[in-house]
Amino acid sequence: MKETTLVLGASIKPERYSNIAINRLRDKGYQVKAFGLKRGSVGDVTIDTELISYKDIDTVTLYLNPNRQKSYYDYIISLNPKRVIFNPGTENPEFYKLLEENAIETEVACTLVLLTTNQY
Structure with a gap:
């Protein structure tokens, strides 16, 4: 099984990009954890509404605007x-700096494009 990705800002709505990303990540064999405001599931992935201290997260992909991100720094x-992948609309230079200070790589990209082009 491939690395584990946390989708932050996950939605049960099938038209949302976070939902599509969860499905595509699973289709490509990635382990997926998801956090959102509403509990539910996307395929075999449960969306948690409480923050869990996972020990094995390789990538966090963001689907939260910069103002909403602050409480999750x-x-x-x-x-x-x-x-941490900053999908379109989530770009946040303030957070890039904090992540860099903590030796965490930032990537401003679209998770869906990365998966489609095998660059994930």
């Missing part, structure tokens, strides 16, 4: 992922 840093 410490949580994301505490997970010590290798990288």
